[in-house]
Amino acid sequence: MSPAGFHEMWRDLLPVGRDATSGGYRRYAWTGADTDCRAWFRAQAEDRGLRYETDRNGNQWAWLGDPNGRDAVVTGSHLDSVPDGGAFDGPLGVVSAFAAVDGLLARGARPTRPVAVVNFGDEEGARFGLACVGSRLSAGRLTPEDARRLTDADGVTLATAMERAGHDPATIGPDPERLARIGAFVELHVEQGRALADTDHAVGVASAIWPHGRWRFDFHGEANHAGTTRLADRHDPMLTYANTVLAARKKARLAGALATFGKVGVEPNGVNAIPSLVRGWLDSRAADQDTLDRVVAEIRTAAEERGSRDGVRVEVTRESFTPVVEFDNALRDRLAGLLGGDRPEAVPVLPTGAGHDAGILSSELSSAMMYVRNPTGVSHSPAESADEDDCTAGVTALTEVLEGLACR
Incomplete structure (x- = not known):
């Protein structure tokens, strides 16, 4: 995957849900902007010949290999935003995931395990007040009854919003069979802090998420x-x-x-x-x-x-x-080894106070996270940023991880 390919995808997604006044994003779950983001995701999957599907909870999947295969390697994040959020929180992980799949194929790598890109729905909880709804439902951490009763500021229930967007709320609920087919989930995310900003490292690995x-x-x-x-x-x-x-x-x-x-x-x-x-x-x-x-x-x-x-x-x-999340130590160390080569101990390992889908899923399957350097540390704001070179480094790192996990 060339840097130009990543940035072309990035520019294509950038205008969706952006408020002209604030410059921030209002990509709330099951709204028009969310529908446009979902359409973008589906188009990216179909353009690559990946097998596209939406699961019972509205999460989107794009598969390289058999979706019903075992021990799949999954990467991705989310496309929704907080009110007037930044461009990178969530979308960087999804765009980078498609770019990493492209890079994998460009190398001539042959995955021996299924590989998937995922967009988890309603991660930020900006509309209905509860974060990580899509992954919580899949992991059985949120009951369908409680989910359907969630309401937004206008009194619209999640069930009604789903119906209006064309998704049947009667289908939502735990998805243990799907999660059982996943051997590892790796989420790439912009760093929400400045731990990497004053280092020589564009990419770090997560250790834990604070309660x-x-x-x-x-x-x-x-x-x-x-x-x-x-x-x-x-x-x-x-x-x-x-x-x-x-x-x-x-x-x-x-x-x-x-x-x-x-x-x-x-x-x-x-x-x-x-x-x-x-x-x-x-x-x-x-x-x-x-x-x-x-x-x-x-x-x-x-x-x-x-x-x-x-x-x-x-x-x-x-x-x-959400209680404290300690990411799978073996997978974390594997990532550090793939990124650090002969010096895995040099790869920064960072805790975070921010919640993520990877944290929700960690109770059900082996999960890990990587962070791309954020020069200002600002997040959940239009000022959120990451340098182009660092984004490219993130894609390269994720490609290395996919190859290491799915092709060896």
């Missing part, structure tokens, strides 16, 4: 007139929410963890009205389970203590959680 989750904080106050209600008489949930945001930052900093309130809803959301309800979503991550549990508990306590002073009732609901 992480999302919690909804509901702050129930009392709606009233902003111009006539004395400050002493108010039960203002916005004050409690604001204090909780500050407390989250402090608790996370002291523990060496991460905590972010990045989404908020206000009712009745009027300029001249004291809110009756403020709803905020906490994303928190830490290097180990005990630290994460302690930080979230401390944030909750801070919210409840402030709420008692403000006359505001606080409810906390855990909406999703």
Whole structure:
């Protein structure tokens, strides 16, 4: 696969779902932009003569070899985005996967195991609030009933959105037979941080994913007139929410963890009205389970203590959680050996706080991740970037991995 071939694919996908004002992407699951991304994926598969299929959960597959064969080597990522996300998070892994298959064939390599490119649906959870829906369903980590009940901000259920996009929601559910045919899953991803930025390495290998989750904080106050209600008489949930945001930052900093309130809803959301309800979503991550549990508990306590002073009732609901993921050590070391040659110990091995489909699947099959250097470390933003040479290095690395795993 020539660098020109990779960049031609990249340029073809780049405009899909891009917002002209922000420059970011709004490729939300089961929307028009998502449909266009899926059409792009299918076209790439068919242009190469790969066997294309969509599984029961809406994940897309492109097969080199027998889809029903055993011990398959699978690579890919996702094409959906967070609100106004960057171009690389997810798509880099899918475009690179097709490019690596091209490179494999250009070398004259003969796979002895089936090879597949995959696009997992709704990885970011931007529309329905739960990340990695496609892989969670396949791995049995999300029940079909719970999935169908997920709703977006407009009250549209996942089931309805799937139907509108032409996919039958009645088919969703665990897919153990498919996963049992996969011998290894390797996900290439842009680095979401700067661990590689100041090194001579364009590509690194993942060691683990921090435990992480999302919690909804509901702050129930009392709606009233902003111009006539004395400050002493108010039960203002916005004050409690604001204090909780500050407390989250402090608790996370002291523990060496991460905590972010990045989404908020206000009712009745009027300029001249004291809110009756403020709803905020906490994303928190830490290097180990005990630290994460302690930080979230401390944030909750801070919210409840402030709420008692403000006359505001606080409810906390855990909406999703993923425990620590230790990637398959043998596969990780195999990747380092394929990339490092005589010096596998020189290949950077990195932990991450970001969740991925590879992490979800790790409980069911041998999974690993590789990262392409991100010069700024910025992710989930239009400023997310990777140099062309580093992207090419990522494709070359992934080609080496596919050849090493599927052809030897």
